Amino acid sequence: MGFHEKSAWACLLSIGLVYVPYFAVVLRHPMAALGFFVLATIALVVLLVIFHIVNAVATRSIRATGDTPPVDELDQRIELHAAKWAGFGLAAAVLAWILRIATLLPVAGVVTIKRMAANGVEVSPADFAVPVLSAMAAVQWLFAAFVIANVVYYGVIVIGYRRLARA
Amino acid sequence: MHKAEISNRIRELRFKAGEMTQQALADSVGVTRQTVIALERRKYYPSLELAFLIADSFGVTLEEVFQHQSPKNE
Numbered sequence: 001m002g003f004h005e006k007s008a009w010a011c012l013l014s015i016g017l018v019y020v021p022y023f024a025v026v027l028r029h030p031m032a033a034l035g036f037f038v039l040a041t042i043a044l045v046v047l048l049v050i051f052h053i054v055n056a057v058a059t060r061s062i063r064a065t066g067d068t069p070p071v072d073e074l075d076q077r078i079e080l081h082a083a084k085w086a087g088f089g090l091a092a093a094v095l096a097w098i099l100r101i102a103t104l105l106p107v108a109g110v111v112t113i114k115r116m117a118a119n120g121v122e123v124s125p126a127d128f129a130v131p132v133l134s135a136m137a138a139v140q141w142l143f144a145a146f147v148i149a150n151v152v153y154y155g156v157i158v159i160g161y162r163r164l165a166r167a
Numbered sequence: 168m169h170k171a172e173i174s175n176r177i178r179e180l181r182f183k184a185g186e187m188t189q190q191a192l193a194d195s196v197g198v199t200r201q202t203v204i205a206l207e208r209r210k211y212y213p214s215l216e217l218a219f220l221i222a223d224s225f226g227v228t229l230e231e232v233f234q235h236q237s238p239k240n241e
Contacts, residue, residue, distance in 0.1 A: 002201040061190070061200075072198035073214050074205060164205050 003059045003069045005161035010051030012154040018044045019147050023140070030136030078160035086153035093145030101138055108134045172236040178207045180225045180232060196220040 001009075022040040026033045056062050061069055071079075109128045116123050181187040189203040196217060205211035206221075213221065222229045 002199055004199070005201075069199045070197055072202050073217060074202040074211055075199065077211075161201070164201065164210050 001165070002161065003055060003062065004071065004075050005158065006055045006058070007052065008154045008157040008161070010048065010055055012151065012158060014044055014047040014051060015147065015151055015154070017047060019144075023144055023147075026140050027137060027144075030133050030140060033136060033140060074164075078157055081160060082153045082156035085156045086149045089152035090145060090149035093148050094142070097138075097142050097145055100141065105130050105134060105138065173212050174209065174234045174236065175206065175232055176234075177203070177221065177232060180227065184225055192221070192224060195224045 018040050022036055026036050056068075059069070061067075109130050112129050112131060113123050177192070181189070181192060189207075190200045193200045193203045197220070198217065202211065206213060218229055218233055222232045225232065
């Protein structure tokens with residue numbers, strides 16, 4: 001397994017290890033997002049540094065020459081292919097997010113107004129309000145779309161190298 | 168469009184060049200060993216630039232390294 005493939009595995013594993021627990025917590029408790037975001041970012045950087053040090057030590061050519069193997073035309077081709085699929089993934093996820101927001105947030109706003117009216121509060125269309133928790137969760141779903149695109153990117157790179165290795 | 172079949176003699180030429188290793192060839196043309204392996208297994212067709220570099224590293228012409236077989240119409 002070459003350096004660049006191991007590097008893609010490292011990114012994929014790091015993203016999985018950090019963002020699966022992150023979203024498991026934050027999508028249930030959106031108000032905890034800021035603190036968890038800082039923690040997740042630090043954890044991601046630490047994991048990536050550790051994985052890349054291990055990768056460099058485990059790669060024979062780096063041990064021999066001290067240089068990182070070049071990104072050649074085959075690596076670039078695999079990366080371009082991955083970027084294309086990540087772009088599709090991001091577009092699909094953002095479109096899904098827009099559809100979700102366009103349908104669910106107005107419903108949440110109407111529910112809030114109805115609840116206020118049921119409690120005897122005089123309401124007008126100007127009172128249309130989106131609950132903070134729903135808005136915060138929506139922002140996290142958009143961030144999840146970005147993370148999914150990254151998973152697709154590194155996943156397609158790994159698949160590209162695996163296909164070459166299997167042949 | 169029919170897909171062309173491009174074969175190569177990289178493996179054979181490496182052995183003729185004093186049993187040159189895949190890594191030595193990769194270093195001489197500025198690619199990774201993985202790319203040389205992919206080329207030998209015909210899982211990847213190189214750019215013209217890389218094809219010329221490979222031919223130069225063996226001191227032969229491009230045609231002696233890469234052979235093009237016209238696609239057959241079925």
